[in-house]
Structures are given as C-alpha cells and as structure tokens.
Amino acid sequence: MNTIEQWQKNEFTFQGPTTGNPFVDVDFFAILQHENERRTVRGFYDGDGTYVFRFMADVVGTWSYTTQSNVAQLDHQHGQFEVVAATGNNHGPVVVYNRTSFRYADGSPYMPIGTTAYAWAFQPESVQEDTLNTLEANEFNKVRMTVFPKFYNYNTAEPQSYPYVGTQTPSDHPFTFDDWEVAPDQIHFDFEKFNPKYFQHLEQRIAQLDQLGIQADLILFHPYDHWGFARMGHDANMRYIKYIVARLASYKNVWWSLANEYDLMAMYDQIQLGEWDEIGQMVHQEDPSNHLLSIHNFYDVPRHQLNTSNWYDYSKPWITHLSLQNYSLYMAVQWQNDYQKPVIFDECRYEGNIEMGWGDMSAEDLVDSFWKLMAHGAYATHGETYLDRPNTDRPIWWAHGGQLHGESYKRINFLADLFAKNQLSDVEPIGIQTADWELYAGQSRDQSHVVIYFGTSQPRFENLPFLASGKQYTAQLVNTWNMTITDFEPVLDQSKWFEMPAGKYQALLLTVKGGDRHGSEGE
C-alpha cells in the first residue's frame, strides 16, 4: 500500500483513451474517504493516454479511493493508501490564522515575505536555475508567478512552450499596448487542447519552490497577453480552471491568485468584471484542499481617486485575504478591520529604475514600506525592476527572475529574520488612536514582543502610551537600513519618556520583561 506524508502530493495514474479529445470528452473523478472525511477530486488528462488524479491528504490514517468516469476503463478503480504524520520541513499548506495573519497547517509560524517574478518559469533554462538559486539564498517565502506566459514591455520573447496546442509567430515590433488587443483571427491556439508538457514543467518548478519552503502565489489570468489566453471566452476559462486546479491543488505550497490586475482585463475587453465571481467560486469549488485564494487589482484606492467599492469585493467568502496593489500603507489597519482578513500589499511599487512609475522606487522606500506594513501586521511584496537601458536583454527580476541587483532585498532578509526570531510572525497593530502620524506599532498576539517603526520621522524623544498597562519592556534599537541592532536603555513602560537618537529608518523592538517564553532578548 502506497504510504505518504500528510500534505504531500499523492498521485494515481491510469491508462485511458487517446482517441477524440480526452481534455473535453473524458470525465474523470476520484472520491476519497477516510473515516468521516470524504473528498471529491477531479482528475486530468496528462497526454499519451495517461489519466491522473492527485490528492493532498490533511488527515493521517488510511484513505481509500474510488474513481468515477464516463469511460469504462477509468471508472470504478479502487485503492487505498496510508497517510502518515509530516516530518522535517513539511508543515503543510499556509492557512489564515487569527483572522489577519497566517501560519502553517501544523501550527508553525509563517509570515509572507513575498517577491515577484511573474514569468520566471517560462524563461531560458539558465535564468530559471538562477531564480531558484536566488530564492534559496534569500528569505523570500512567497513568489507571485503566472500560469500563462507574459507579453509586455521587456517581455516580448516567446516562451519555450505553450499551455495550449498551437504556436505563435514572434512579435516583429517593439511592444505597444495595442498588442493586447488580439482579434479572433489572430489567435492560433486550440483552447480545447492543453499541452501537458507545459504544465508538467510548471509543476516541476512549483515542487522545487516547495522544497525551498516557498509558496507559489499562482496568477491564473493576467492581461499581458498576445496569444489570446486572456480572452478565451467563458467556456474555455472554466475548462482551464478545472484543469489547473485538478493538476495543482495537491501541491501544498500553491496559493490561487485569480488574476493580476483583473480590472485592467476589463479595460482591454479580455475578462469582464462580472465574470470573476464565477471564476472565484469555481476555483473554490474544485479545490478539495481550500488553498489560499485572492485576486489582485490595478487601480489604487484612494490614490486613483476611487473608494473600495471599485475593488473586487474581498468580503466574498471564497476570498481568503486581500492581495492589493496599493501605496497608501496607513490604510492596512482599516482594511484588516473592514474585511477581518489578512492584508498583503502584493504590489507597493518595485525597487528599480524602469520608465514605469510602479517600477522606479528607491530601495529605501521599498524597505520603508515593508516595515510600515509589517509593524501593522500586514504584509508587503518585493519586486525589482533594474535595467541598463531601454529594451535591455538582461533579465529583470520582476518578470524574468534571475539575479537580484538591488539593495532592498538584503534589508528584507534582515527584517524577516528579525521578526521570525522575535515571535513577530503574527502581529496585531497597536496605538492606532494615539500614534496616528508616522509611527507604526504592532505587537505579537501574545503581547510578548512589540515593534515600533519610525520611518523617516526623527523624534528627539518619545513615549509609547499604547503599551500594555503594568508591563515593562527591555528594548533594542534597530537601524532598518544599516541592519544593526543595539541594546537600548532604559527599560520602557507605558508612561516612560525616553530619548531617541537622531536618524532615519529606526525601529524599536521591545520584549516584555518576565514574559518572554521563547528565549530571545528578554531576561
């Protein structure tokens, strides 16, 4: 009997028909049972007469399965397998915790330290290897990445293979936004025929990320397209959702991002705003493992002079967290309160120097954004957009992966390490009423640790009236840019006034005296 760890992908392979169009003609499901647990998972056609279903069991013990199909060969197949407890670095999928935070399914701490390399899996092999090496060498534990290839400025090379049967002539002109306006007679793919090799490759990359402890925040649709994948029509969209969820829901490190900049897709007449409810519900319904699920906007609230009613409604029950493009960092706490869900600023501009306003941010400003959000128990996502000149061939991390050339990632490593070592993976904001200018404060949910970030503010002295009453705290002064941590006198409490050294990008890290059960900096 097949034995597998809890939360690992278990795969069952069957042979079936190769005639007709198996992607459309064959229905194939498995019913999985363990005591009172019962799950239905969709199988998929993997080419060459091979049919597969995959399952990630969340409960230890003996499971059995029975298949159902409209093809006799695939129907009423039975089997059993044994699920054993997770070991080593297998902590299971990431789940929402304490309403606005995350952790692993086994209870281990997890806070997203995201980066962005949208189309890294479709670059030349050596660039993909660089990407994996870069990720391994740094603290990022979530990557935003697309399922489909990407066509955009700096992204006009054709991928090595395509998700559907068909082919595309490379573009013969510099990118313009008109390239996204693909007319029906310019589409050369058969949206009823997936290309299994494309998805097998993607899966290999997702598995490698999982081995590195990195979540794959998978973007199912996006507007950066000249193939037609962004405008396949409703039936093909639904077929695609069923197929991708069947293939990938068993990877424990997968998050579903319904789209990047979904509101741009409506502008380009690709997917209309009204279709996202159905797409989101379909992903949720097809996924037996309830992976994290969100959708990412283009228009910025309130900067684009919009309010949140212009957003996709993040209060929908299938949405697990907010995955925002937003630059108003102080709004994080309001949105935590409004939606009672985790808030990730999945794009708060990228460090770099391209010509687009979202990609010419200084390293200092991006690190500053990370600290402001994380001190409030929200999260930021990194991206890097350095280039040497227009239309450079050099990989740009934001889209291609490869190597990092900036300065922010080093400080983000430092921050991630500091928060992890100080029980700050589950932070709740504090002091919102009293500290409503440029001071960002939060505490670990058990109140053992407090972080206060000052940004570019330079108070000569300070007090922290929002600290818990009756508690005393030892303190460390953090220079978030220089990456130094020094002991800070005096012991602090709710009423103490204390002097602050001059300087920018400073933070205080407090540990409650007598209350530190985890052996970091307390007494």
Next chain:
Amino acid sequence: MNTIEQWQKNEFTFQGPTTGNPFVDVDFFAILQHENERRTVRGFYDGDGTYVFRFMADVVGTWSYTTQSNVAQLDHQHGQFEVVAATGNNHGPVVVYNRTSFRYADGSPYMPIGTTAYAWAFQPESVQEDTLNTLEANEFNKVRMTVFPKFYNYNTAEPQSYPYVGTQTPSDHPFTFDDWEVAPDQIHFDFEKFNPKYFQHLEQRIAQLDQLGIQADLILFHPYDHWGFARMGHDANMRYIKYIVARLASYKNVWWSLANEYDLMAMYDQIQLGEWDEIGQMVHQEDPSNHLLSIHNFYDVPRHQLNTSNWYDYSKPWITHLSLQNYSLYMAVQWQNDYQKPVIFDECRYEGNIEMGWGDMSAEDLVDSFWKLMAHGAYATHGETYLDRPNTDRPIWWAHGGQLHGESYKRINFLADLFAKNQLSDVEPIGIQTADWELYAGQSRDQSHVVIYFGTSQPRFENLPFLASGKQYTAQLVNTWNMTITDFEPVLDQSKWFEMPAGKYQALLLTVKGGDRHGSEGE
C-alpha cells in the same frame, strides 16, 4: 484732503464717550462712497475715548464718508479723501486667480510660500524682532499666526498682555490636555471688554509683515487655550468677530482663518461644529474688502479613515480656498477639481524633532511635500519644530517664531525663487491620467513652462506624453535638495524618450521653444 494709496489702510479717528462700556454700548459705522461704489464699515472703540473706522479703498478717486452711530457725538460725521494709484511694492491684497491659483489685486503674480509661527506676536520682544528678521531674510510670503495667545506644550508662558480685560495666574504644572478644559469659574476675563493695547500691538506686527510683503494668515479661534478665549460663548464670539474685522479688514495683507483645528474645538467642547457657518458668514459680511477666508481642520482625510464629508464644507461661498491639514499629497488635484478653489496644505507636518508625530518630519520629506504640491498647482506651508530636550526654553519656530535651525527652509527659498523666475506662480496640473504614480507635473497656465518633479523615484529613462502636442521644450535638470540647476539635453517633446541621471529629489524644468515671452531660460 487726506490722500492715500489704493489698498492702503486709511484711518479716521473720533472722540466719543468713555462712560459705560463703549465696546457694547456704542454702535458706530461709516458709509463710504465713490461714484457707484458704496461700502459700510464698522468702527471700533480703541480706548481712551477714541473711536476709529478704517477703510482700504480698492478704487482710485475721491471717496466720501458719513458716519452713523447711536451716540450723537459720533453720528453724521462727514469727510472726503483721495485715493491714488498704488506705487512701489503695493500690489494690493491677494485674490484668487484662475480658480485654483492666487495673484495680487493689481495683477502681479503671487504664490503662497507659507510658514507657521502661531503665537510669534505674543513672545518676548527680542523673539518678535528675530522673527521679523528671519522672515525678511527668507522667501516666505505668508505666516499662519493666531489672534489669541496660545497655551500648549512648549507654550505655557503667559503673554505680555491679554485681548480682554482680566488676568491669568501662570500655570504651575507641566502642560496636559486637561488644561484646555477651562471651567466657567476658572475664567478671569471680561469678554465684554477688549484690551485695545493688545490689538494695537498685533496690528503693528501685521503692518510690519505687510512691509516685508508677507501675508498674515490670521487664525481667529484655536483650541490651545487655558484662558477661556476658546469658549466665550456665542454672543462673545460674534462680538469678537465684529471687533477684529473692524480693526483688521483694512490691512491689505490679512487673510482670515476662522480657526486652527476647528474640529478639535468641538472635541474639547469649546466651539461646536454647527457654529462655524455663522462665524464664517459673519466674517464675510463684516469684511468690506473680501479678504481670503478659510478654516483649518485637524482630522486628516483619508488617513484618519474619514472622507471629505467629515470636513467643514469648503464649497460654502464664503470660503475662498482650502486650508488643509493633510498628508495625502496626491489628493490635491482631486480637491482642486471638486471645489474649484485653491488648495493649500497649511499643515503637511513640520520639519523637526519634537515628540508629536506632526512635528518630527525630516527636512527632505518637507521639501519633497512642497515640490509635489507646487508641481500640481497646490501649495504647502512650512513649519519648524526643532528642540534640544523636553521643555526647552528655546523658541521653537512653529509656535514662537525666532530663528530657523533646519534645512528645509533653504530649499524652499530655492524653490520659491525658481518658480517665480519661471512664470510658475500659476500652475495647473498636467499628466494626471498618464503619470499617476510618483511623478508630479504641472505647467504655467500660459503653457510656456512645465515643471516635472520625481521625488524619490529614480527612472533610468522617461518620456512625457502629457506635453502639449507639437511643442518643443528646452530643459533644465534641478536637484531640489542640492539646489543645483544644470542644462539638460536633449530638446524634449511629447514623444521623446530621454535618459535621466540617477538620483533623488530631481525635477525637470521645461521652457517651450519660441514661446518664452519673459526672457528666462528659453531661446
């Protein structure tokens, strides 16, 4: 016959009763006429049996007056005076121009370069002299200042005199916000009896500002009070408005600011939100010269998670411009459009290092705010809050005036000079749709000059599709922090891509080729 320049204060003095309470008992008005012009101005009692009316004529020619009073001695007094054209630096009052900008009444350019020294006129004499010297040495042309003395942290000394008859025991304890909660039996002033000497002194300071070409943005009420001036009651408030407008409306450099942080006054049960309409209408009605008039908030939209319906309604017809406390600089354009009035961020945090979040901003950030707002045709106001230690006795510019110790004012001088020399005193925002991230662009209303500010953004190359079609521009690169201006190649136009040097706080200043009628940097 008395001869006076247009827009200068003309003062007429009469002797009247000293018995009873002249401030309450005596009604005294003057009707002024010139051809079809007819104005009514209120006179006021200046002590020692002296009654005064003042008038600032805006039309050249022979004017006549007749007084009206319920006291025979002051009734039916007649006279004439001759108003001649303004000379020298007399440009008249500042008025709204092109909906969202300002200029002088004679058509000369004026853009507010404000600073804040709330209670400077009530400090020791030497500090007041320092303040005037500092203002003379710099480019500030508007000062926010209070009519009443100020009681707050760092502001607990008693003033040298009081606006009303009475006296106050100095505070014997460090400031707390409870000090603003003045019970009726703690008020030791007679709100029916003004102290003319207090106002004579204030007028002297306003006149000195006028000589320096500086607007006095006079704050009529504020919450920072332990005397009771913030809670005199409705009748006394109205009497005060009539008195202060009678005294000061003839100073051409006066702007009325109904209150500082009027919404805090409601929180402290001083003046309720519902009373401001009547106060504003009363100022407007009493003022024969229609000085600029606004009101200044405390709560920040949207940072305090409020929308503009929580503001005083700046669309009211007696409000001439928005005088905001706000940190969301990108909202300036929306509010210009919403209200069709000039937008001044009269508090966007102060450079300094006090313990309050509004007063611990870096110099870089304040200069950055000035550039962002002014590139969009809005305005910022400076303030400085440096101190050495808690409860220092050293004057802090923000409240006391004195001397400047910071770094932002030098860059604001540079900016003011640069804008003035490049016909940028009346800027309209451009490129809002295409440049919606961190690029702030505006042009002179005649389209001869364009300013583009990049803040901390660092694009390696750039284009400016929002430039006027068919025009070519010579360019200069401005380092707004280092205060350097260097010629920039190439000639720019709507379609040109060009390289930008690395660096922060850069701006481009463009002059249309063949279109520069004013002889600055164009051909």
